[in-house]
Amino acid sequence: MSEMRAQLVATAEALFPTAPDWLALADAGFPFLLVSERQGGFGGDWGDAEAILRVAGATALAQPIGEAMVALALPENARWPHDGRLPALAAQVEGVVSADRFTGVLAAVPWGRAAGQVLADCNGRLLLLPAADHVAEGSSPAGEPRDTLHYADAPAQCVGHGELKAMGAFVRVAQSAGALAAALDLAVAHVNTRVQFGKPLARLQAVQQALAVLASEAAALGMASAALARALDAGDASFEIPAAKLRANLAITRGVAIAHQVHGAIGFTRDYPLHPFTRRLMGWRSDFGNDAFWADRLGTLAVTAGGAGLWADITRRGDR
Amino acid sequence: MTAVFALPPAPPLAGAAALRAAIRGFLAAHLPPGDATRRANSWSVADADFSRALGAAGYIGMVWPREYGGHERPALERYLVLEELLAAGAPVGAHWIADRQTGPLLLRYGTEAQRRKYLPGMAAGTLFACIGLSEPGAGSDLAGVRSRAEKIPGGWRINGQKLWTSGAHRAHAMLALLRSEAGSERGAGLSQFLIDLDTPGITIRPVIDLTGAHDFNEVFFDDVLVGDEALVGAEGNGWAQVTAELALERSGPERYLSSHALLVALIDAAGDNPVLRATIGQLTAELWTLRQMSLATAAKLAGGEDPVVEAAIVKDLGNDFEQRVPQLIQAVLDADLDGSTDLVRLLAHLLQVSPSFSLRGGTREILRGIIARGLGLR
Structure with missing residues (x-):
């Protein structure tokens, strides 16, 4: 294990069991683990992310830290406002994009209600969406937020491709x-x-x-x-x-x-x-x-x- | 954390692509045609001609010193060659035990004379060995060994019986665990002897398995006289030597690839059948994971460590996988088991032989006992 990874893991092992809120996690930098140093992140690799997510799993951390890492890492040259709100990940998308506007529904979005922005996978195109127009709150079997997000003619920026x-x-x-x-x-x-x-x-x-x-x-x-x-x-x-x-x-x-x-x-x-x-x-x-x-x-x-x-x-x- | 398998994935091996190309080229030229079922569980399938060709090409005794006929290659290169041989269903059964177990044991404990006598022939793929551990009263409870070696001037007199001895009828020598101290109990007073099987007083009889095949034997020793030079390692050190020997045999690719030929045949026959594809996907996921685990354990072994618990985990999960491959395929394949296609014949064959996979080389229950000890439960 690299020295940086060992330090990250030690930090996570100390912080995660304290049931930190989202801001505490963001202050410690974990959401930005996979963001390049040039863009203000840690410049960590997937092995670093895997090590941190293991700690999250082993401490039953009730925050979407993995979803946030991915949502912040994948957009090409996107600027994420560090407004303190969650970035969320939407893998199940139904809707249409036309002229940089999105109308449709994002299903089963972890912590969707708290999201300031959402990275959505629209048939392989990655769309950056704002907070939803309407949120239908739901929960996972373990009681964590899993929401349905509704959009009507919302601004949508294509920031790359992926799954x-x-x-x-x-x-x-x-x-x-x-x-x-x-x-x-x-x-x-x-x-x-x-x-x-x-x-x-x-x-x-x-x-x-x-x-x-x-x-x-x-x-x-x-x-x-x-x-x-x-x-x-x-x-x-x-x-x-x-x-x-x-x-x-x-x-x-x-x-x-x-x-x-x-x-x-x-x-x-x-x-x-x-x-x-x-x-x-x-x-x-x-x-x-x-x-x-x-x-x-x-x-x-x-x-x-x-x-x-x-x-x-x-x-x-x-x-x- | 209760870390009983804290191994990272093995790092990539330098030169792997060239070595794979070389062994695949050898296999393309030398893999014998024949019954498809011989590609299944192929480390139990003996073909002396194939073993000789493999030895001549430098793929047996790969890690042994050159002065004994070896090739001084890194341990992970040997691992790569083994997994390629097994994935292709090559008939490696004749020389497998000598290469995996007997040769390394001689290098560790044997005398110079023993090394010179046996290792060059083993590396050439012409001198085969078998394992003399189990007896009528000593299976999983190996310390119950009763066959005895009695000290006489200049040598030993051997009496007793070994059982379930795979390949004894083809082997030239047996590495036997014998009670060398009269009246000793359990693991004490045991020694290992390397015995030429053409020595007078040895009788080898087949034990036919449930498929009708002859792999097992029972081997009787009646006043068999061997010289002092047959003793391997220190007198009375047999238990420790055998324990070390067993660790070498538990985590290799043969512990999860025994049913691979069937998965290959299913993939080639699946077409666009979605049910078969889903089963193939499930099995492929396990195959990939087991390979990573076996390889990681091999890397730890290559580093000179002794991954006893990791090896037990690889063997237990691997045996479970190679037993479920035929079961899961049978559950989704619409076929008469009396059919004549390679796929159906492999399936019918593996359904019969796969119960043995979790018996040989340490039963499932013994392995789980080792893992439980690693967890601190016993």
Whole structure:
């Protein structure tokens, strides 16, 4: 880990557990991690972002820090007013653009109600939109804001091209890696202290074997996340994004069930700190492309490459 | 954080593209035609001619010193060659154990005479080895080994029985774990011996597996006399040596690629079927992740460290994957398992053999016990 990354992680590990508000995060510079130094940011890479988002996941940070990083990093030569309001990310867009005006609806926008500006993906064109004309408030399964934003003839600036669903998937993968690792920590601590049948649960072989599976899933998710960040830094992650999101979703499916199972009833209570991880993890499976979406994408890439070509692609990308 | 797999992705290997091109060129010229099912689980498929050609091309004993027939290449170059061989379904079973386990063990613990006697033939792909660990009363509980070596002047007298010995009928030598101290218990009093299988008193009988194939054997030792030079490493140090040996065999690409030939066949047959594409996508995601994990563990091994827990995780997840590949494909493929296409024949074959994947080289339960120990639970 570079010295800069180690410092960023240490700062995040100190700040994120204090439930900072948006301004505190912005003051610490985290939203500008991926913005170039020339444009006033940190000039960090995707590996730096991945490390910070892991901390966000592991501390159940209730702020859209990843969405903001991406929304600030992707526009080409856009000037973001540092007005203290959130930049938001909209991957699901229905509407029309004509003569730099947008009319339509942005669905499932995390923290959309608080956004000062929104980066929206309109069939691969990235549009910079102002705060919405009308907001229909909603929430994720974990209780975080997920709003529908309505626009009528709003000013829209095309600031480049990209796929926000893919970048959002990266954010969720990295957060998931941190959150599942944190759920594993809680599970290990719980079975070491909870006594049943006259001994800690950790002494029961059935519990040991279950936690070994949870640890393996957390390991697979952590590796998928780190390898995805490396591919992004290598310049093209069109294969790695679907692969990592699919593996993350599998790890969540298997891992969350075990984390809850070994906790018993206490893990199902509002006061116990497991659900801030597991409820988010379960919701993130749907965010920015579910299994069906990314499996179709990756399966199509594989079939297009052919059986031998798939192996050639995987190794060529790994050798970069 | 409970970090039992805190490894970064392995950095790119310098010269990888040229090495891949070279081994792919070799495979294009030397991969034998034949039954498609021989491309599945191909590290259990023996072809002495292929092994000889591979050895002649310098792809066996790649990391060993030149003076013993090796090529002094970096460990990660060897890893690259292995994954290419397995992804192509090359029949590497004849020499696999000698290259992966027996040769490295001799380099670590063997005498100069043992190295000179065995390693050049192993690196040439003409001298094959097998593993003599399991016995009728010692499977997962390896410390239950009872076959014994009794000290006699100038050598040892060996009696007992090994079981589930893959490839013993093709191998020239067995690296056997034997009880060398009478009355000793568990891991104490065990030693390793490298025994030429043409020594009088050795009987090798096939144990036919459920597919009708002959891979396993039972090997009987009746007053087999070997010289002092058969002892490998220190007398009584067998348990520690075997433990080190097992770590070498758990995280390699053979732990997740055993069903790869089936995935390749499915991709080539999928066309625009959306259900098959979705299954291919799911499996490809796991394949990609496992390769990253196996490679990261190999990089740690190459750095001289001993990633016991990481290797157990790679093997457990990898075995689970290579067992679910045929299951998930069976669930979505509209095909009669009696069919004659390569795809269906690979599927039917792997459905039969895949239960063994989580048994060989450490069962799922043993591996999860190792991971649980890494978590501090036992």
